[in-house]
Amino acid sequence: MSNVIVIYHSGYGHTKKQAEAVAEGAKADLIAIDANGDITEADWLKLEVAKAIIFGSPTYMGSVSWQFKKFADASSKAWFTQKWKNKIFAGFTNSASLNGDKFSTIQYFITLAMQHSGVWVGTGLLPASTKAAKRDDTNSLGGFSGALMATPSDATVEEVNKGDLETAKLLGVRVAEFANKI
Amino acid sequence: MSNVIVIYHSGYGHTKKQAEAVAEGAKADLIAIDANGDITEADWLKLEVAKAIIFGSPTYMGSVSWQFKKFADASSKAWFTQKWKNKIFAGFTNSASLNGDKFSTIQYFITLAMQHSGVWVGTGLLPASTKAAKRDDTNSLGGFSGALMATPSDATVEEVNKGDLETAKLLGVRVAEFANKI
């Protein structure tokens, strides 16, 4: 079992692709929050023993999906006894617009991690933002607090952006490094 | 039927008290989001014809309750056709800590309202923050973007703070004024 867990909700499969890229980078185990916002008892135990937890959710109507929020609310049980204290946390999100309100989702992930007395790690990546930059470049959206992905509203799961997937993977690599250090 | 709607979720009844105070100030109709995050078709219609919509939720784990978020996600249907465009929006929240992460909840309400192309109205109140200030004073917490209430974690529904209720009521009064103006 890995000491890094990627826990995410995906509505249509695009965020799942992003989660898999993060997990590949971190050599992490994946936990999918189901369509009803639930995870299993075994999943809660995995989170409890992990060194790092990476949150993932689409940005729906300006923040995490309700299913992710249901998971977050249920984590109040772990909060009361501070079971996740000092773990490493990070996050990623996907939505249709290039900017949209993705940053709002990342801010929420951080707020949640801080209630759990965690340590927050961002992408550690400079942006690709010159005139020569292409969307397929790493961190072409310019995400620092978390990994960002923009998938056009009519794109299939297979059409998610390669550069955004690479960015997601690099976030995973970075989190794994910190998980092994602390 | 009123042209102002207070739509809220309350887990244990404290936020309901706050919602009632806002509704009293605004002479608004109340819609309670149920424990499963749902409202009725009739409720959606009420929201569609309202001039102003006031959001309310406890702050759970750093943002709105998942039930409120489920409502927000369901409002994407109204978003696609911009049915709530140009309506007045405002918000309120309750949690145990004096500060806590209440501001995060209010920020989310604003982000949601802006996606709906709404107009955001805050409390319009100066804070009571001198040495002589008491918790029962109006806006003793110092909320500007929305109305704040702090209820100790072991307080009953009847023990919610009088000053915070008055603050909530005044937010309602203010929203109603704008609803009649626009």
Place this chain on the structure above:
Amino acid sequence: MSNVIVIYHSGYGHTKKQAEAVAEGAKADLIAIDANGDITEADWLKLEVAKAIIFGSPTYMGSVSWQFKKFADASSKAWFTQKWKNKIFAGFTNSASLNGDKFSTIQYFITLAMQHSGVWVGTGLLPASTKAAKRDDTNSLGGFSGALMATPSDATVEEVNKGDLETAKLLGVRVAEFANKI
């Protein structure tokens, strides 16, 4: 004199272009915050009598420039006596990355406006976020709470994005409509 004021800081001229587009849409007067973060006494009077105030700043290191913040801090004088109460407020920002932390800047503008007991108006625009969308489309970045512009780090002032300028202009048009209504 117009009843709408666009007050902005621009470090290198790109945000100035955006400010001019907003002002064109709103038929607004422009106030430029200088390199030392100052405006004139006459400027403060213009702000006092305006019906709407539109904030603009580049996003530097994750929020408004220090020059804009110096103006914001100086507005505490207007705050004490709530001279800007009930005015319409809106905002816009420019930075190099597509996403970057522009949303953080817009959030700050809103927070400032709410302390001044203002009313916040966003873009009122749906995003251009399908596969067919181009950067020159209106609101191709997907800004709701405020108007966003992304200018590559090595682009000249003349190379700012046409679609982002149009988005800025439409924000101005929208604010002017509300200024005339309230």
Place this chain on the structure above:
Amino acid sequence: MSNVIVIYHSGYGHTKKQAEAVAEGAKADLIAIDANGDITEADWLKLEVAKAIIFGSPTYMGSVSWQFKKFADASSKAWFTQKWKNKIFAGFTNSASLNGDKFSTIQYFITLAMQHSGVWVGTGLLPASTKAAKRDDTNSLGGFSGALMATPSDATVEEVNKGDLETAKLLGVRVAEFANKI
């Protein structure tokens, strides 16, 4: 020389008290940003070699003071070459209201730290929020992402809250622990 630096701006001395409490907890060196928003070349070097940097600022008009922001903007030089990469970061703020918009200031600190590819550490403290809680208790305001202090608008520097100072000190202790670990 300590491996932890507390860098802060204080307008009237209250935030300075808080900074000193944090520094005591972390056995940190203090750097005061001056009234013009500047620090010395020697200060920049200290920041460069530190293992942890703790940001402090009053909350003025909804975010950090312009002097702090001027420092933040000047840190873009360190950003370009990612000189602060992987350092530990934390933050604290003081303002008059119990809630006010302190969270906005803390959010900004985090956003800045993430651009610098840092690691964010919060208070790691549960709130004192039962009916029996007193303002002098540790973390009676309920700050998780950073340490909060509320000082009435007419309180002298000597009258800052003892519990808030203790909270500040504990943040310092926590940061020092992480600085020694990484």
